[in-house]
Amino acid sequence: MPDVYVLIFAPGGAAARAALEPLGAGRALAEGLGGKLAGVVVGAGAEEVAAEARRRADAVIHVTGDHLRAYEADAFTAAAEHALKGRDAAAVLTLADAVGREVAPRLAARLGGSPLTEVSGAQVEDGRPVFTRPVFGGKAVAKLVGRRAPVVVTVKAGAFEAPAESGAEAPLETIQAPAVEPAVEVLAREAAPAAGVPLDAAPVVVSGGRGVGGPEPFQKELKELAEALGGAVGASLAAVDAGWVPQSYQVGQTGTAVAPTVYIAVGISGASQHLAGISGAKHVVAINKDKDAPIFRVAEVGLVGEWKPIVDALIRAVKAGK
Amino acid sequence: MHVVVCIKHILDPEMPPASFRIAEDGRSPVEAGLPRAIGPFDQNALEVALKLKDARPETTVTVLTAGPAEANEALRKALALNADRAVRVDLERLPGPDSATVAALLAAAIRRLEPAPDLVLVGRQSGDWDQGVVGPVLAEKLGAAIVGLGYAAEPADGGVIITRQVDDGIEKVRPKRAAVVTVTNHESNVLRLPKLKDVVAAHRKPIDVIPAAELGVPLDEPLVEAVSLSIPQREAHCEFLEGEPEEMAAALAERIRRWLSA
Numbered sequence: 001m002p003d004v005y006v007l008i009f010a011p012g013g014a015a016a017r018a019a020l021e022p023l024g025a026g027r028a029l030a031e032g033l034g035g036k037l038a039g040v041v042v043g044a045g046a047e048e049v050a051a052e053a054r055r056r057a058d059a060v061i062h063v064t065g066d067h068l069r070a071y072e073a074d075a076f077t078a079a080a081e082h083a084l085k086g087r088d089a090a091a092v093l094t095l096a097d098a099v100g101r102e103v104a105p106r107l108a109a110r111l112g113g114s115p116l117t118e119v120s121g122a123q124v125e126d127g128r129p130v131f132t133r134p135v136f137g138g139k140a141v142a143k144l145v146g147r148r149a150p151v152v153v154t155v156k157a158g159a160f161e162a163p164a165e166s167g168a169e170a171p172l173e174t175i176q177a178p179a180v181e182p183a184v185e186v187l188a189r190e191a192a193p194a195a196g197v198p199l200d201a202a203p204v205v206v207s208g209g210r211g212v213g214g215p216e217p218f219q220k221e222l223k224e225l226a227e228a229l230g231g232a233v234g235a236s237l238a239a240v241d242a243g244w245v246p247q248s249y250q251v252g253q254t255g256t257a258v259a260p261t262v263y264i265a266v267g268i269s270g271a272s273q274h275l276a277g278i279s280g281a282k283h284v285v286a287i288n289k290d291k292d293a294p295i296f297r298v299a300e301v302g303l304v305g306e307w308k309p310i311v312d313a314l315i316r317a318v319k320a321g322k
Numbered sequence: 323m324h325v326v327v328c329i330k331h332i333l334d335p336e337m338p339p340a341s342f343r344i345a346e347d348g349r350s351p352v353e354a355g356l357p358r359a360i361g362p363f364d365q366n367a368l369e370v371a372l373k374l375k376d377a378r379p380e381t382t383v384t385v386l387t388a389g390p391a392e393a394n395e396a397l398r399k400a401l402a403l404n405a406d407r408a409v410r411v412d413l414e415r416l417p418g419p420d421s422a423t424v425a426a427l428l429a430a431a432i433r434r435l436e437p438a439p440d441l442v443l444v445g446r447q448s449g450d451w452d453q454g455v456v457g458p459v460l461a462e463k464l465g466a467a468i469v470g471l472g473y474a475a476e477p478a479d480g481g482v483i484i485t486r487q488v489d490d491g492i493e494k495v496r497p498k499r500a501a502v503v504t505v506t507n508h509e510s511n512v513l514r515l516p517k518l519k520d521v522v523a524a525h526r527k528p529i530d531v532i533p534a535a536e537l538g539v540p541l542d543e544p545l546v547e548a549v550s551l552s553i554p555q556r557e558a559h560c561e562f563l564e565g566e567p568e569e570m571a572a573a574l575a576e577r578i579r580r581w582l583s584a
C-alpha cells in the first residue's frame with residue numbers, strides 16, 4: 001500500500017503549535033492514493049502528542065529514547081529514519097520549521113527518496129503526489145513532483161489545517177530509537193527578548209522598512225502606534241540587515257508569516273519576498289512616498305507621502321478615538 | 323582552517339516581477355539577458371567566512387559553485403573580496419528545483435579539495451527555486467555535522483563556534499567534527515564591498531573548473547522536477563486616501579477601528 005507518513009517532532013514532549021497541520025495535507029494525499037495515514041511522533045515523553053495524533057491518523061508510531069529529550073539534528077534524523085526504514089511510504093510530510101528544515105532533506109537522502117520543501121499545496125494527480133509552492137520569491141508558483149519515493153516534504157505553517165478528531169483511537173506502536181552520539185555541543189542558549197505581543201499572533205502588525213531611515217522609529221513612532229492598537233512591531237529584511245532591529249522582527253518568506261486583522265507597512269516597497277509573509281493579513285495598509293511602490297498593489301488602503309507626519313498624525317488619531 | 327563557501331549565481335531576486343517570464347517549456351523561467359546576482363543568503367555565508375579570515379588570517383576560504391561559465395562572475399566577486407580559491411563544477415544548465423543532485427555534485431567536488439574542509443557554509447536557501455536542500459544534503463553526503471540557520475562564526479581553540487537561530491531564541495554551538503552550516507541573514511553578515519583594485523586583480527586569479535561528468539553523479543535522473551510554473555495574478559484595488567496627513571490619518575483611524583471591531 002502506498003502510505004503517507006507525517007513526522008511530528010516533539011523533543012521532550014513539546015511539539016510546535018503547527019506540528020499537526022501536515023496531517024491535513026497527509027489525509028488528502030492518503031485518500032487520493034488509496035493508502036493509510038500514519039503519524040510518526042519523535043521524542044521522549046511525547047505520549048500526549050501521540051494521543052493527539054491517534055485521534056487524527058489511521059496509525060501512530062511513537063519513537064522514543066532518553067536521548068530524544070532535547071532536539072539534536074543527528075539523533076532526530078536517525079530516529080525518523082529508524083521508524084520509516086522498510087515501510088512502504090509514498091510520502092513523508094513534516095512541518096517546515098527549524099527542525100523540519102534540518103531533518104527532512106537528510107532523511108530523503110537516507111531513504112533514497114526525493115526532498116521537497118515549504119509546500120503550501122498537495123494533491124494527487126495521475127496517481128502521484130504533486131506539490132505546489134511559491135518560487136522565485138513569490139513571483140511564480142511551481143508544481144513539483146519527486147521522482148523517487150518517498151517524497152520527503154516540509155509543509156509551510158498555516159497552509160493546512162490539522163484534521164478534526166475522528167472520534168476513534170488509532171493503534172499505537174512504540175519503538176526505541178538507537179542512541180546517537182550528538183554531532184554538535186550546545187554551549188549557550190539565549191531566549192529571544194520577550195516582545196509584548198508575539199508577531200504571529202498579533203491582531204495588528206506595524207512594520208517598518210528601509211524607508212523609515214534608521215533604528216529610532218522602531219523604538220518610537222512604530223512602537224507607539226503598535227501599542228496604541230494593541231499590536232506588535234515588525235520589519236522588512238532591509239531593516240534587519242541595516243541592524244535597526246533583530247532578525248526576530250523580520251516579516252516575510254524567510255521571517256515570520258503574520259496573519260493580523262490589520263497590517264500597516266511603513267516605508268516598505270513590497271518586494272514579493274516580503275509579501276509572502278503577509279498573505280494571511282485581512283486588511284493591508286501601506287504608507288509610502290512612492291505612489292508606484294508594489295506594496296500598493298496588495299494594499300487595501302494607501303497613503304502616499306513622507307511616513308513621519310502621517311504616522312505621527314495616526315498615533316494622535318488612534319489615541320483620540322479611544 | 324579551511325572554509326568552503328558554496329554560492330549560487332541566480333536570477334537577481336530584486337528584479338521587478340514584471341520582468342519575470344515563463345519559458346516555452348512552461349516549467350522554467352526565461353533567463354537570457356536578465357541580471358544575475360549571488361544568492362542573498364550565500365552572500366551572508368561568504369561574509370561569515372571572510373570574518374573568520376579577518377580574525378585568523380591563516381584561514382583559507384574556497385568558493386565553490388556549480389553552473390555554466392557565466393557563473394564565474396559570482397566567483398570573481400568572491401575573489402575580489404579576497405577569497406583564496408575558486409572552483410566551478412561545470413555544467414551547461416542547473417537542474418532547476420533538483421537541488422539534491424546539485425548537492426551531490428558539490429559534495430563530490432568538496433571531497434577532491436585539499437586539505438579537507440573544516441567548515442562548509444551555504445545559504446539557507448538559494449533565492450530562486452529556494453529549496454533549502456543543498457545544505458542538509460551536503461552534510462549527509464559528506465558525513466558532516468549540520469548546523470541550521472547559523473549567522474556568525476568565531477574561531478575557538480582549533481574549532482569554531484557557530485551562533486544560530488532556533489525557534490525561540492539563539493544558540494551557540496560547537497560542532498564536534500567538520501560541519502555544514504546553513505546561513506541566514508543578520509546585521510553582522512551583510513556582504514562587504516570590494517576595493518576597486520581587488521576587482522581588477524580578481525580577473526587575473528585562476529578558477530578551477532571541474533567537468534560535472536567527472537564527478538560520478540548521474541545527471542539524467544532528477545529527483546525533483548517542476549511539472550509547471552505559473553505567475554500568480556493579483557488584482558490591485560487600493561483606495562488612496564487624500565489630503566493633509568491629519569485628514570488621511572483621521573480617515574485611516576476610522577477604518578482601522580471598524581476593521582478591529584468587525
Ligand SMILES: Cc1cc2nc3c(=O)[nH]c(=O)nc-3n(C[C@H](O)[C@H](O)[C@H](O)COP(=O)(O)OP(=O)(O)OC[C@H]3O[C@@H](n4cnc5c(N)ncnc54)[C@H](O)[C@@H]3O)c2cc1C
Binds near residue numbers: 238
Ligand atoms: C530568498 C529571499 C528571501 C527574502 N526574504 C525576505 C523576508 O522574509 N522579508 C523581507 O522583508 N524581505 C525579504 N527579502 C528581501 C526583499 O527582496 C527586499 O529586498 C526587501 O523586502 C526590501 O525591504 P524594504 O521594502 O524595507 O526596502 P526597499 O525595497 O528599499 O523599500 C523602501 C521603501 O521605502 C519607501 N520610502 C523611502 N523613504 C520614505 C519616506 N521618507 N517615507 C515613506 N516612504 C519612504 C520607498 O519608496 C521604498 O518603497 C528576501 C529576498 C530574497 C532573495
